[in-house]
Amino acid sequence: MELTNGTAIEQFVLLGFGIEQQKQFLLLSFFTILYVLTLVENITIIILVHVDAHLAQLPMYILLSNFSWLEMCYVTATVPRMLFDLASSHGVISFHACFLQFYIFFSLGNTECFFLSTMALDRYLAICHPLRYPQIMSPNICHCLVAACWILGFLWYLIPLYFLFNLSFCGPNIIDHFLCDPGPILSLACPPLGNAPLLCQIFMDALFLGNASFVVLSYCVVSLTLTKPSYEGSRRKAFSTISFHLVVVTLFYGSVGGMYLAPSGESQSEVTKAVTLFYTAFTPFLNPIIYCLRNDQVKEALGRLLRRKMKFLRRKETV
Numbered sequence: 001m002e003l004t005n006g007t008a009i010e011q012f013v014l015l016g017f018g019i020e021q022q023k024q025f026l027l028l029s030f031f032t033i034l035y036v037l038t039l040v041e042n043i044t045i046i047i048l049v050h051v052d053a054h055l056a057q058l059p060m061y062i063l064l065s066n067f068s069w070l071e072m073c074y075v076t077a078t079v080p081r082m083l084f085d086l087a088s089s090h091g092v093i094s095f096h097a098c099f100l101q102f103y104i105f106f107s108l109g110n111t112e113c114f115f116l117s118t119m120a121l122d123r124y125l126a127i128c129h130p131l132r133y134p135q136i137m138s139p140n141i142c143h144c145l146v147a148a149c150w151i152l153g154f155l156w157y158l159i160p161l162y163f164l165f166n167l168s169f170c171g172p173n174i175i176d177h178f179l180c181d182p183g184p185i186l187s188l189a190c191p192p193l194g195n196a197p198l199l200c201q202i203f204m205d206a207l208f209l210g211n212a213s214f215v216v217l218s219y220c221v222v223s224l225t226l227t228k229p230s231y232e233g234s235r236r237k238a239f240s241t242i243s244f245h246l247v248v249v250t251l252f253y254g255s256v257g258g259m260y261l262a263p264s265g266e267s268q269s270e271v272t273k274a275v276t277l278f279y280t281a282f283t284p285f286l287n288p289i290i291y292c293l294r295n296d297q298v299k300e301a302l303g304r305l306l307r308r309k310m311k312f313l314r315r316k317e318t319v
Contacts, residue, residue: 009095009169009173010094010095011092011093011094011095011098011173012092012093012094012095012098012173012174012175012180012188013091013092013093013173013174013175014085014091014092014093014175014177014178014179014180015091015174015175015176015177015178016082016085016086016091016177016178017086017178017273018176021089024086024089025086027086028083028086028087031079031082031083031086031281032083034281034282034285035075035079035080035083035281037285038071038072038075038281038284038285038288039072039075041068041285041288041289042068042069042071042072042284042288043068043072044288044302045064045065045068045288045291045292045298046065046068046069047305048298048301048302048305049061049062049064049065049301050065051305052301052304052305054297054301055297055298055301057139058297059122059126059137059138059139059142060119060122060123060126061297062139062142062143062146063115063118063119063122063142063145063146064119064291066115066146066149067112067115067119067287068288070108070111070112070115071112071284071287071288072284073108074105074108074109074112074280074284075280075281075284075285077101077104077105077108078101078105078178078179078280078281079280079281081093081101081179082178082179085178093180098175098180098185099161099164099165099180101179101180102161102164102179102180102181102182102185103157103161105179105180105280106157106161106182107153107154107156107157108153109153109256110152110153110154110156110157110207111149111150111152111153111154112153112252113153113207113208113211113212114148114149114152114153114211115146115149116211116215116248116249116252116253117211117214117215117218118145118146118149119245120214120215120218120219120245120249121145121214121218122137122142123218123219123222123241123242123245124218124219124221124222125137127222127225127226127238127242128221128222128225156203156207157203159199159203160182160196160199160200160203163194163195163196163199163200164182164185164186164196164200167186167189167190167193167194167196168189168190169188169189169190170188170189170190172188173188174188175188176269177269177272177273177276178273178276178277179276179280181276182200183272186200208253208256208257212253212257215249215253219242219245219246219249222238222242223239223242226238226239241295244290244291244295245291247290248283248287248290248291251279251283251286251287252279252283255275255278255279255283256279258275259272259275259276259279
């Protein structure tokens, strides 16, 4: 945390997008609307699952409602700070706030990896072991899996964070990004860096490759199972369900993998910002739409909720 002349770094400067003020205002307006819509979408899913007695007992929708809460936390960890910097052209963030943002942001990303694996496991059990599925994926077990995803997500990166936090920073303290990311932070550290870069890469690769491999393997087994003659009647509906899951998985792992598994130096700064912006702001907005666009059960639950609301309003007017 100290410069070579002995003075301590107390803050970093986030350069953001490096564009003129008029374009900053356009970005501010656009991402404010996108952020609000993202919150509205995910809150709607959470409310639907919790107020609908049928959906509240189904493991897939228990996972989906918790995934929506995760997406709200994920987008809130980065976008409000980005909006603040766009509005004020401030860009200054304290040393501890920078590391706190980095830890929360990465922990939520880790949690999303575990959630996607759990949702793949749920689809595997539902399609490949339908008779045992109600016993294996009971609501209580589903809630335990949700808790495990959150705990593992926030514990996973503690060791690399400790080594990063104890690095010395020689200056400058300028981060060419709109958030605190380990790559730009490591580039500001003065040698020797010790085991910090290696530990960051090992933990990141293990998490990414482990979960991605599990998800791919699960959906491959599911797809092979659905090709059997016994699934001829329900094949189309099942393929429709897992296809939307695969779109969400591809959006997340495709963007994150391109960012963090590519060799250092290959990604330009502007490309890095664009990809980071995609999976921090756009995917939390797109995921609820993808999951619920052609989901009949969600549509029916929304219809029941609206009908109950209309009846309540009519009774209120009558009284």
